Amino acid sequence: PGPAPRRSARPRRGPASGGAATAADRRRRRLVVGLVVVGIYAALAVVAYLPVLPLDNGHVPAAKLNDSVSVAWFLDWVATAIRHGHDPLVSGYMEHPVGVNLAVNQSMPLAGVLGAPVSWLLGPFAAFNLWLRLAFVASAGSMYLALRRLGARAPTAFLGGLLYGFSPFVVGHELISPNFSFAAVPPLLLVVLDDLVRADRWSARRDGLVLGGLVVAQLYLNPELLADCIVAMGAAVLVVVVRRARRDGLPRLVRLGAGVAWAVPVVAVLGAPFAWAYLAGPQRPSGPVVPLHYLVVFRTDLAGLVVPGINQRLGPPGLIALGTSYTGYAINETGVYLGIPLLVLVAYLVVRLRRDRLAVLSALVAGIGLLLSLGPSLVVDNHDTGIWLPWSLFLHVPVLQSAEAIRFVLLTYLGIAVLFTLGLEDLARAAARRFGGRRFGGRRRAPGRISLATITIAGLAAVSLVPLVPRWPYASESTAIPPYFTSRAVRAIPAGAVALTYPYAQPGQV
Secondary structure, three states, X not given: OOOOOOOOOOOXXXXXXOHHHHHHHHHHHHHHHHHHHHHHHXXXXXXXXXXXXXXOOOEEEOOOHHHHHHHHHHHHHHHHHHHHOOOOOEEOOOOOOOOEEHHHOOOOHHHHHHOHHHHHHHOHHHHHHHHHHHHHHHHHHHHHHHHHHOOOOXXXXXXXXXXXXXXXXXXXXXXOOHHHHOOXXXXXXXXXXXXXXXXXXXXXXXXXXXXHHHHHHHHOOOHHHHHHHHHHHHHHHHHHHHHOHHHHHHHHHHHHHHHHHHHHHHHHHHOHHHHHHHHHOOOOOOOOOOOHHHHOOOOOOHHHHOOOOOOEOOOOHHHHHHHHHOOOOOHHHOOXXXXXXXXXXXXXXXXXXXXXXXXXXXXXXXXXXXXXHOOOEEEEOOXXXXXXXXXXXXXXXXXXXXXXXXXXXXXXXHHHHHHHHHHHHHHHHHHHHHHOOEEOOOOEOOOOOXXXXXXXXXXXXXXXXXXXXXXXXXXXXXXXXXXXXXXXXXHHOOOOOOOOOOOOOEOOEO
8 A cells, every 4th residue: 555644743623612722731742752752862862871971071982082082172162262252263272373273173163152051160071971962862852853843653753763863873973072973953954844845834934044043053063064964955855846846846946945045144144154264264274174085985885784883782793893894993983884674674665655755855865865975986895896976076075075975874864764754654554554453463452452553663663773772881081181280270370371281282192
């Protein structure tokens, strides 16, 4: 059977006499369920780092201490800049006297602003550790809200949030920093773009203004991820519009254009400071931020989709070592694993839901993200086949030429999470139509017994998601802050003076 129509995201009105109370009850239940879901995500995020707690100022993940310390410094610099009236995007406190342009680094200025109170009260590493946990919660919670907005029920939306927010990609980057693991904006971008493609949801002005706000938020969190989203989602939306051109493509294209037009001034005004610092500010690099020969290593090995890496709990040691080698043993980038069960299920759902517009859009986002993550040429099991791939087109495009191709995999997980949720909803409805109220075993379902629809969801979710179980808890390491810097003696340095610390910061020893 073809896919059944999805349940509307808008609540049905009750009888005139009790409609208001019923709607209020539904909203209250929905809020309570949402809080429970977010609480579960938060509990998992805390467990991932035990025994280190979210506000610990003395420990960080041990995977790549230099990167973690650098990101913690970036976050704390914003708090320092706010307190003393400095420029948050350009600093002379690093690489003095030349200074450093933080817009072209992974500085996350928006996160620094929001986390400033924690930095002031508890220290830089407390803010850093808090953002690591929030990255899990915000990414998974954002996907849950997006799926509920798209009409999914709470159980399936919870699973979709779990798949996206705790995916191997996010788990890998949580070993070092929240720059890419804090991925709360992309699901909301997809929802807004879906609204713009539809002709029956809100106004183009409202969607456009929301789109502009989301773009600005992601710009100040991570411009590389924003560029990835623009490329993958933009291409997917255009394909959907063109695909429906014979029916109503022109009105949809006009509505999409109107929404983008409303978003442009928001981005232009609010994003101007960051754009100036990135493109014209002091100490900006000319050409790629990172040499291209270094970046080309970070691409998806096609075999990595089915071979687990070091961040997965399940798998033979030899196979895990092989999967980790696909990214040059950069364990934070070992996040492309999907597993055979999930790949088979997704392939089936693509065929089953091929007439569903949202499913097609999600599949396109996932497919385009995967294609671009493969890099300039196809690599299979550490063997470069030399087959040309579209990423080669971006090797000399500003911003994108400084991006790592492998990080497009986040968009693959985004599309798969939506498709996975839509598919579970559709299969559950099909099971309910086929078996009615019967429970497992063939008899009618008694009150309180589990239905076959529920068993369908639970079984498929377990088979698909269990191979992705992460290797937790993360190992931690002491920040070893020299006691001088936390003592009164540091106040002996005159205001405005320059202090040279030892050992001197150099590559490999921040």
